[in-house]
Amino acid sequence: MNNQLTQVDHSALRVNQAMIIALLIIGFVINLPVLAAFVSAVMLIGTALRQPGFKIVYAGFLKPRGIVKPDVIADNPQPHVFAQGMGGTVLLIGVIAFALNGALIGWALTWLVVALAALNLFGGFCAGCFVYYWLARLRVPGFVAQPTPGTFPGMRPQGKAS
Amino acid sequence: MEILLRLGIALFIILAGIVVYRFVTAVRLALLRMKQNPMVGLGGRAGVPAILYFTTPDCAPCKTFQAPAIESLQVQFGDRLQVIKIDASQRNDLADAWGVLSVPTTFIIDAQGQPRHVNNGVASAAKLRQQLREFVGLDESAEKTIRLENRLTVGQ
Numbered sequence: 001m002n003n004q005l006t007q008v009d010h011s012a013l014r015v016n017q018a019m020i021i022a023l024l025i026i027g028f029v030i031n032l033p034v035l036a037a038f039v040s041a042v043m044l045i046g047t048a049l050r051q052p053g054f055k056i057v058y059a060g061f062l063k064p065r066g067i068v069k070p071d072v073i074a075d076n077p078q079p080h081v082f083a084q085g086m087g088g089t090v091l092l093i094g095v096i097a098f099a100l101n102g103a104l105i106g107w108a109l110t111w112l113v114v115a116l117a118a119l120n121l122f123g124g125f126c127a128g129c130f131v132y133y134w135l136a137r138l139r140v141p142g143f144v145a146q147p148t149p150g151t152f153p154g155m156r157p158q159g160k161a162s
Numbered sequence: 163m164e165i166l167l168r169l170g171i172a173l174f175i176i177l178a179g180i181v182v183y184r185f186v187t188a189v190r191l192a193l194l195r196m197k198q199n200p201m202v203g204l205g206g207r208a209g210v211p212a213i214l215y216f217t218t219p220d221c222a223p224c225k226t227f228q229a230p231a232i233e234s235l236q237v238q239f240g241d242r243l244q245v246i247k248i249d250a251s252q253r254n255d256l257a258d259a260w261g262v263l264s265v266p267t268t269f270i271i272d273a274q275g276q277p278r279h280v281n282n283g284v285a286s287a288a289k290l291r292q293q294l295r296e297f298v299g300l301d302e303s304a305e306k307t308i309r310l311e312n313r314l315t316v317g318q
Contacts, residue, residue, distance in 0.1 A: 025176075029168045069222040111175060120180060123264030136164070156264060 005148060008075040010156065011068050016052035017121040021089070023116050028107060033098040036110050040095055043088030050081050053088075075157050076145040082083020083120075087113050130154030153155070187280055190261050194240040194277045201275040203256065204246050209297040213290065214245045214260070214269040214277070218251040221265045223284050231287035235294070242300060246271075272298045 020039055026036030039053075046053025062068040094109030120126045133153035136143040148157040175193040206212050215232055217224040236245050249255040250265055260269065263282065270279040270293045278297035281289070 025172055029172050030165060033167060071219070071222070115179065122183070152258070 004076060005074040007072045008077050008080065009070050009072050010075070011063070011071040012052050012055050014071075015056045015058040015062060015068060015081055015119040016046075016084070019054040019057055020117045021114050021121065024091075024110050028110060033095065033103075033106060036091055036098070036106070037095045040088050040091035043084050043091065047081055047088055049078070049087035052080075053084060064118035073157050076146060078145045079132035080126065081152075082132040082143075083126050086128040086131065096101060109133055124156035126154050126156070172313045176222050178216060187282075191280060192259065195247060201271070204248070206243055206244055206271075206275075208275070209273050210242070211294065211300055212242045212246050213246045213294075214271055215245060216250045216257060216260070216267040217247060217301040218249060224266045225249050227273050227284045227286075228268070231285065232268070234287045236292075238292075240302060243294070248308045270297050 005116050018042065021038050023034065027039070028032065042053035044082065049084075052058070058068060084112075090109050091113050093107040097103075097109065097159055099104035116127045132143055132145070133147050136145060148151040200255065201208075201212075206214075210223065213232055213235070232245055234237065236243060248256050250262055256262075260267075260277075265280075266284055268281045269277045270284050270290070272278050279293045281293075285293075291301075298309070
């Protein structure tokens with residue numbers, strides 16, 4: 001069992017979610033599946049680098065100008081990385097559907113990712129993190145982090161970083 | 163034309179999401195009201211409407227926006243309103259019991275100790291004032307009337 005919490009900046013996660021939601025909705029409105037492909041690629045690259053895909057927008061633009069302030073919380077970074085990877089994969093399946101002329105399935109999966117990102121951004125519940133913690137509970141290899149004490153799996157921890 | 167149709171679909175889906183969110187919030191409040199006494203453990207005064215304010219020490223919008231808004235209402239309404247401030251990082255039990263997902267979160271509580279409204283995120287002083295008027299019957303005009311009555315009583 002691994003429960004070593006580190007400092008996770010939730011502002012970076014929220015900016016990432018906001019970017020995903022905004023770009024995917026714009027992609028839907030102007031009927032540009034390539035934008036969904038771009039978001040999917042950014043999410044999967046971010047997962048490989050173990051950080052939020054659109055972190056550059058936060059770290060390079062919003063944070064230095066004081067537009068978004070850091071919100072550092074003692075938390076596990078792994079479930080958030082997993083959640084992003086899960087979202088990126090769902091979006092990738094959607095992109096494949098677009099390529100196979102399955103626009104309806106493609107947009108449905110895109111909206112699913114928008115809904116889950118919105119649930120995280122506005123509701124504080126990370127569905128991907130919830131799945132991660134369940135896999136850890138089932139002792140699936142590679143899933144070792146445990147929920148923050150006193151926090152329901154997937155919910156945003158209330159405590160500040162120590 | 164197609165772009166307008168897509169915009170309409172997007173707006174419809176977003177609105178549907180907002181409706182679902184509001185429904186879930188209403189259910190949450192209803193469940194809180196069904197509890198025997200949701201105010202237990204909060205340390206508030208009985209019979210006085212309250213703003214239950216969940217915050218954390220490192221919450222920037224709480225310091226810059228929410229706290230000043232609540233303080234202005236406290237000054238305005240005086241003893242007729244109580245503010246119960248909870249540090250969610252210290253009182254995880256209360257944050258969980260009240261279903262708090264993020265800070266700041268404010269609940270409008272009536273004189274009977276029943277939660278009437280919840281704001282997830284920053285709520286302006288004007289918004290809170292309106293909610294106090296709508297849900298608790300606490301309004302500025304009544305406050306002014308009471309002040310006037312007090313002055314008249316002192317004058318007699």
